[in-house]
Amino acid sequence: MYREVLLAHNEQPHHFYALSQPTHAAHGHNPLCGDEITVHLRIESDRIKEISFTGQGCAICKASASLMTLRLEGLSVTDAEKNAQGILKWLNDATAEQPDNLGELEALLGVRKFPMRIKCATLAWHAFLKALNQPAISDTNKESSASCGCCGNGSTPNGKHLNDGCGCGS
Amino acid sequence: MAEATGNGGCAKRPLDVASIRDDFPSLSHRNSNGQSIVWLDNSATTQKPRCVIDALTDFYTNYNANVHRGYYEWGQRATEAYEGTRKRLADFIHADAAEEIIFTRGATEALNALAEIIGQRYFQPNDEVIVTELEHHSNQIPWQMQQAKRGIRIKGWRLEEDGRLDPSRLEELLTPKTKLLAFSHLSNVLGLIPPVKEIIKRAHANGTLVVIDAAQALAHVAIDVKDLDCDFLVGSAHKAYGPTGAGFFYGKRALLETLPPWHGGGTMMETVEIDRFTPAEVPFRFEAGTPPIADIIGFGVAIDYLRQFDWEALSKHEEDVVQYAEERLSALSFIRLAPCPTRRTAVVSFLVDGLHPHDVASLVCDDNIALRAGFHCCQPLMKRLNYPSGLVRASFGLYNTREDVDRLVVALKRAVEIFKR
Numbered sequence: 001m002y003r004e005v006l007l008a009h010n011e012q013p014h015h016f017y018a019l020s021q022p023t024h025a026a027h028g029h030n031p032l033c034g035d036e037i038t039v040h041l042r043i044e045s046d047r048i049k050e051i052s053f054t055g056q057g058c059a060i061c062k063a064s065a066s067l068m069t070l071r072l073e074g075l076s077v078t079d080a081e082k083n084a085q086g087i088l089k090w091l092n093d094a095t096a097e098q099p100d101n102l103g104e105l106e107a108l109l110g111v112r113k114f115p116m117r118i119k120c121a122t123l124a125w126h127a128f129l130k131a132l133n134q135p136a137i138s139d140t141n142k143e144s145s146a147s148c149g150c151c152g153n154g155s156t157p158n159g160k161h162l163n164d165g166c167g168c169g170s
Numbered sequence: 171m172a173e174a175t176g177n178g179g180c181a182k183r184p185l186d187v188a189s190i191r192d193d194f195p196s197l198s199h200r201n202s203n204g205q206s207i208v209w210l211d212n213s214a215t216t217q218k219p220r221c222v223i224d225a226l227t228d229f230y231t232n233y234n235a236n237v238h239r240g241y242y243e244w245g246q247r248a249t250e251a252y253e254g255t256r257k258r259l260a261d262f263i264h265a266d267a268a269e270e271i272i273f274t275r276g277a278t279e280a281l282n283a284l285a286e287i288i289g290q291r292y293f294q295p296n297d298e299v300i301v302t303e304l305e306h307h308s309n310q311i312p313w314q315m316q317q318a319k320r321g322i323r324i325k326g327w328r329l330e331e332d333g334r335l336d337p338s339r340l341e342e343l344l345t346p347k348t349k350l351l352a353f354s355h356l357s358n359v360l361g362l363i364p365p366v367k368e369i370i371k372r373a374h375a376n377g378t379l380v381v382i383d384a385a386q387a388l389a390h391v392a393i394d395v396k397d398l399d400c401d402f403l404v405g406s407a408h409k410a411y412g413p414t415g416a417g418f419f420y421g422k423r424a425l426l427e428t429l430p431p432w433h434g435g436g437t438m439m440e441t442v443e444i445d446r447f448t449p450a451e452v453p454f455r456f457e458a459g460t461p462p463i464a465d466i467i468g469f470g471v472a473i474d475y476l477r478q479f480d481w482e483a484l485s486k487h488e489e490d491v492v493q494y495a496e497e498r499l500s501a502l503s504f505i506r507l508a509p510c511p512t513r514r515t516a517v518v519s520f521l522v523d524g525l526h527p528h529d530v531a532s533l534v535c536d537d538n539i540a541l542r543a544g545f546h547c548c549q550p551l552m553k554r555l556n557y558p559s560g561l562v563r564a565s566f567g568l569y570n571t572r573e574d575v576d577r578l579v580v581a582l583k584r585a586v587e588i589f590k591r
Contacts, residue, residue, distance in 0.1 A: 002532075002533065002588060007589065010589075011589075033543075033545070033560065034544075035559070057526065059529045060529070060532075061526075114532065117528070120528065
């Protein structure tokens, strides 16, 4: 399960920071293990201009999030959504066909054999889809969204998560 | 069926771990690399000796019948075997009478039943129930549900930094409104045994009822409910080498008599009319419907299996292996043991520097080692002791050996190497 690619992405994850001006964000939490990932997006002209993530989790969770950012950045919203849905289907359903051009994501193949760990690999992808489906963060709330307490990015004025502003959903 | 071997006089089987391991067919399984299983998840569930597995097969093959009903021989045999477990269990935990043992589908169901029937009879709005931060979710949520249902208030008994339950804190929590205190005899995370008897004494001095969660303790600690003077105690078969789906609660007879039935159905009633019923006597009042007969019979066989050994020899062996695990693990620079201010019993939890607990448990799978990682159904404890991703847990049983620990150490070193690359 712990392929070299995953270990590398866990050790030095790509896009592992909060965006300063996200248009969308969503929080994914796995209460059974404590893993938490927040996906931050900047969507411009229906395209994923920037994508990043923050949070903490196991190696599989972080590596999967890192691989996700590489795969989705630059895609149109429609393509990115389709892509994420395809990956989720592939991870969750052992009979599903392998999506095209998996690239490094193929390293997650081993995880499919461990049902207990699939949710580690899917957490970030679910958070991404959740972010897409949330209303865009309005300009006035952008600052607070980047420093939401619950996403681990510093604190909001009252030290609490701003439900409507951050959009991280927790 | 084998006679229950009590404490008096019977010759005990010597504690020969190799022969014990032979009793457990599942322990001989090997992975594709030929490595035998190292079962270190005994706090979740224990492996089963052949005699327990055989008892299940024997029941279904040779005398499968419902209990307390059939006039035919199988029905009688099934009832005798089922009631035999009640006697064995009463004897095992030193209850006054078999009627003080109520069968359930497990310790979780036992705690839910107790919370509901004690709540119904004794809880008034604004009454208080104390639970500790050590507790398994199954000794928290049933009381929280009573909080919502009956307007009682849950008060948490805070753990000290070193994981200790300080009885002097209890004194601060007890008030005239404190109806009940529920706590664990053995922590499934820390391996800690609180000063159970002293705590019960202090609670009783306040007129507070005490429920002991002995799910973890049953297979590892000699339990004497009379000596402890607890009002109620719960346990589970499958954590004591018995089948899943069977458990029990003990209650002092005089208290059980005051409690209403829990589930309605067959067996729990005496007479039924179209719009009313009268409840049956203790213990049947609390046992509605067809119970898990085979599993309860298997539970009795598991108790017999345990009791054929001298308890002191058994404890000494488990202590030796647990202590060895502590020594070997603390000697590794990358391991941080969870605190336990007293001697650890059956459980050693730890963190591996730089590795998420889930990754540790997954990595040692390759060496056919079964560890548990995560919150272990103890989120308040993890929060209190600041383990946001939980802990890795190795938990031991009577068949574990020092060699199991050695293999764990090798696997942990390998796991760390893999992440170092």
